[in-house]
Amino acid sequence: xxxxxxxxxxxxxxxxxxxxxxxxxxxxxxxxxxxxxxxxxxxxxxxxxxxxxxxxxxxxxxxxxxxxxxxxxxxxxxxxxxxxxxxxxxxxxxxxxxxxxxxxxxxxxxxxxxxxxxxxxxxxxxxxxxxxxxxxxxxxxxxxxxxxxxxxxxxxxxxxxxxxxxxxxxxxxxxxxxxxxxxxxxxxxxxxxxxxxxxxxxxxxxxxxxxxxxxxxxxxxxxxxxxxxxxxxxxxxxxxxxxxxxxxxxxxxxxxxxxxxxxxxxxxxxxxxxxxxxxxxxxxxxxxxxxxxxxxxxxxxxxxxxxxxxxxxxxxxxxxxxxxxxxxxxxxxxxxxxxxxxxxxxxxxxxxxxxxxxxxxxxxxxxxxxxxxxxxxxxxxxxxxxxxxxxxxxxxxxxxxxxxxxxxxxxxxxxxxxxxxxxxxxxxxxxxxxxxxxxxxxxxxxxxxxxxxxxxxxxxxxxxxxxxxxxxxxxxxxxxxxxxxxxxxxxxxxxxxxxxxxxxx
Numbered sequence: 001x002x003x004x005x006x007x008x009x010x011x012x013x014x015x016x017x018x019x020x021x022x023x024x025x026x027x028x029x030x031x032x033x034x035x036x037x038x039x040x041x042x043x044x045x046x047x048x049x050x051x052x053x054x055x056x057x058x059x060x061x062x063x064x065x066x067x068x069x070x071x072x073x074x075x076x077x078x079x080x081x082x083x084x085x086x087x088x089x090x091x092x093x094x095x096x097x098x099x100x101x102x103x104x105x106x107x108x109x110x111x112x113x114x115x116x117x118x119x120x121x122x123x124x125x126x127x128x129x130x131x132x133x134x135x136x137x138x139x140x141x142x143x144x145x146x147x148x149x150x151x152x153x154x155x156x157x158x159x160x161x162x163x164x165x166x167x168x169x170x171x172x173x174x175x176x177x178x179x180x181x182x183x184x185x186x187x188x189x190x191x192x193x194x195x196x197x198x199x200x201x202x203x204x205x206x207x208x209x210x211x212x213x214x215x216x217x218x219x220x221x222x223x224x225x226x227x228x229x230x231x232x233x234x235x236x237x238x239x240x241x242x243x244x245x246x247x248x249x250x251x252x253x254x255x256x257x258x259x260x261x262x263x264x265x266x267x268x269x270x271x272x273x274x275x276x277x278x279x280x281x282x283x284x285x286x287x288x289x290x291x292x293x294x295x296x297x298x299x300x301x302x303x304x305x306x307x308x309x310x311x312x313x314x315x316x317x318x319x320x321x322x323x324x325x326x327x328x329x330x331x332x333x334x335x336x337x338x339x340x341x342x343x344x345x346x347x348x349x350x351x352x353x354x355x356x357x358x359x360x361x362x363x364x365x366x367x368x369x370x371x372x373x374x375x376x377x378x379x380x381x382x383x384x385x386x387x388x389x390x391x392x393x394x395x396x397x398x399x400x401x402x403x404x405x406x407x408x409x410x411x412x413x414x415x416x417x418x419x420x421x422x423x424x425x426x427x428x429x430x431x432x433x434x435x436x437x438x439x440x441x442x443x444x445x446x447x448x449x450x451x452x453x454x455x456x457x458x459x460x461x462x463x464x465x466x467x468x469x470x471x472x473x474x475x476x477x478x479x480x481x482x483x484x485x486x487x488x489x490x491x492x493x494x495x496x497x498x499x500x501x502x503x504x505x
Contacts (some may be wrong), residue, residue, distance in 0.1 A: 014159045015041045016319045018147055020135045020173050021166035022046075024055075024111065025287030025304040027118040027129075029164060032312025034125035035069065035422040037505065038319055041158065042122070043149060045167075047132035049119070052194075052264045053110035055301035056218060056226065057082075060096065061387030062302040063103040064406070065309045067416045068474050071121050072103075078117075078221070079109035082205065087297055087381045088352030089207060089214050089229075090364060092371040094381045099388060100408055100459075106385075110220060111301060138163065138176035138283070145282045161319055164284045164311070166304075169271075171289035177280045183273030183292075183343070188354045189235050190294070192228045192266045193245040198258025200225055208253035209364075214353050215252040224263065230353050240265035270294040270350050274339045278307075278332040286311060291339040296349035297385050303342050306387060307335050313422060313472035313502075323502040334392040345384050392475055400479040402461055407470045410457050415470065418450055422472050423504040426493065429455035430466030434484035438493050445497045446504030469496050472504075 017033055019026045022044030033040045058066075058075065066072035084093035085106045096104050123129065130151065137148035145163045149156055165173025174181060201217050208215040208229075215229040231248040245265065246256040275290045287304030311331050317323035352364055370377045383389030392404035407427075409415040418425045426442050426449045428434050434449070442449050447469070454462045467489060468479040478496035482489045 015039075016161050017041070017315065018043060018145070018158055018160040018163045019166055020147070020163065020171075021168060021287070021289070022119070022129055022131065023166065023168070023287070024115050024118050024301055025308050026164070026166035027115065027122045028305050029166060029286060029308035029312050030122045030127045030129075031069070031071075031118065031125055032308060032422065033316050033319075034122065034127050036313060036316030036320070038316045040127060041160075042127060042129040043133045043135055043147070043158075044129065044131045045134040049112065049115055051112060052266075053112045054295065055111040055114075055298065056108060056220075057085075057298040058107040058109060058114065059299060059302045059386050060099055060101045060103045060105065061390065061406070062305050063107060064101060064408075064416070064474065065306060067102070068309075068419045068472075069422065070417070070420045071117075074117055075109065075114065076103075076107060078113055079107035080221075081105035082108050085298065085385060086205075086207070086216075087371070087385060088349035088364075088367075089209060089216065089296075090352065090368045090371060091207075091209060092368040094371065094385060095378055096382055096386060099382060099386055100410065101386070101388060106298065108218070113221070114301075135167070135172050138173060140177070140282050160282075162282045162284065162315060164286060164315070165289040166286045166308070168288045169292045171285065173283060174275060174285055174289050177283040179280050179283075179285065180276035181273045182276060184271065186269030186271040188230065188270045188294075188350070189237070189267045190228065190230050190270075190353075191234065191240055191245065191248060192226065192264070192268065193240065193242070193259070193262055194220065194224055194226050194264040195242070195245070195259040196223075196261045197225045197227075198260065199255065200257055206253075210252065211356050211361075213248065213252045213356070215249060217253075217257070225257075225259075227257075227259065232354075232356060237267065240267050268295060270347075270354070272343050272347055272350075274336075274343050278336055278339075279328055284311060284315070284328065284331065290335075291342055293343055293346040294350040294353075296346045296353065299342065299346070299385060299387070302387055303338065306338070306390070309473045310335050316422075317502045317504075320505070322505065327501055338390060341384070400465075400476075400481075402465065402468065402476045402479040405461075405476055406474050407454070407468065407476050408458070409452070409454060410459075414453060414457070415474070418448070419470065419472060419474060423447065424472055424477065424500065424502070425450055425470050427452040427454065427468045427470060428466070428484055429453070429462065429468065430484045432466075432483050432485040434467070435487060435490040437487075437490040438484070441490065441494050441497065445500075445502070447497065467493065469493070469500065471500070
């Protein structure tokens with residue numbers, strides 16, 4: 001469902017939050033704000049959703065993020081689980097089957113489908129989405145941000161307490177907020193075509209890797225195929241043609257698979273940039289507005305959705321006066337290092353994909369052998385692609401080792417349902433009953449206290465844990481091994497809630 005709301009052609013309106021960009025990242029952020037009771041305005045330049053899909057998969061952690069709000073079932077139902085995936089198009093695949101998650105697979109699903117579902121979730125929560133409304137200017141002072149917009153009926157302005165730029169690689173918000181975007185320019189181009197194949201490969205996710213280039217063929221739900229890869233012979237910004245796609249496929253794979261009737265032909269570059277800051281006063285960035293890279297490993301959209309998950313509950317708490325503005329600084333502190341790591345491993349993958357000389361060929365062989373034969377190496381790459389290794393190191397070096405990691409219950413339904421309302425939860429995992437003061441202290445913070453089996457089911461890291469405060473984004477904010485029946489435990493809970501600095505309504 002595409003929503004186009006009327007807007008004044010002249011004049012000014014006030015909002016708590018304006019989100020610029022109605023793609024998956026902006027839509028999920030809007031949903032998160034709405035879950036907390038904030039009614040954001042989404043402004044999207046395009047008059048309608050694109051039928052094309054830059055991204056084709058959801059990684060395990062992203063599915064967990066959706067499950068934290070019970071929004072994963074429709075997404076899974078329409079996708080195709082793939083038990084392994086590629087890193088740098090190496091000959092050996094990264095195995096997801098033993099990952100510690102209820103969703104040990106890459107879910108193959110076009111971005112257009114994901115975006116349609118996310119828009120439905122947002123509008124179900126009452127979010128207003130204005131399509132065909134182009135943000136052209138932005139100014140801010142200590143109290144508000146003014147956004148200049150060109151809409152179908154003319155120009156108007158919107159005043160907001162905060163503005164989030166989720167408006168992609170060429171972000172107007174980022175530029176208007178004067179946030180630097182350092183990195184490297186495009187030096188190589190990949191190709192992409194979505195076509196009918198009369199003689200498709202028998203293997204899903206077929207790859208051809210040789211001195212002529214790289215080729216990957218992925219089936220799409222509508223019976224079409226995406227043919228993508230790297231061709232050193234055609235390195236240009238000029239529009240892609242079907243003849244060029246056929247030529248590349250024939251030279252690299254030995255056949256054009258009977259391709260015809262293209263619905264999309266495109267190129268993409270390997271420019272890699274990371275915003276110097278994810279926050280500038282009352283302006284914040286998420287998704288491609290904050291980080292761009294070669295689309296290697298299928299991680300970009302996923303990192304963007306996880307940006308939104310980290311930011312949503314924090315921004316809602318600040319806007320509603322339930323937390324101090326300093327909470328927004330933790331967004332940059334926690335997510336900027338993730339963007340840096342994303343840039344690093346996609347650059348590494350790019351080198352493996354575009355390098356066709358003997359040295360890179362030897363490196364690919366070495367890494368493929370290690371991937372197939374060394375479990376620790378496979379787990380390392382699986383963690384990077386899946387997003388399951390993301391943790392937010394605490395400022396206190398003496399904090400419990402679980403602080404900052406994602407809370408995962410191997411039983412599948414033990415943690416996620418407790419966070420459907422977007423509020424933090426205090427898990428008590430010890431056998432002894434908690435001190436009577438714990439419930440009262442948690443109640444004042446709007447945090448529920450729930451028993452959990454994680455001490456028994458969560459593995460060695462959880463075996464001695466007696467309590468843990470889990471944030472709305474599913475990451476552990478505090479954990480302890482102090483017996484729950486003691487006054488010390490109650491004091492630790494109080495300190496943890498004070499340090500989190502948020503009251504949940």
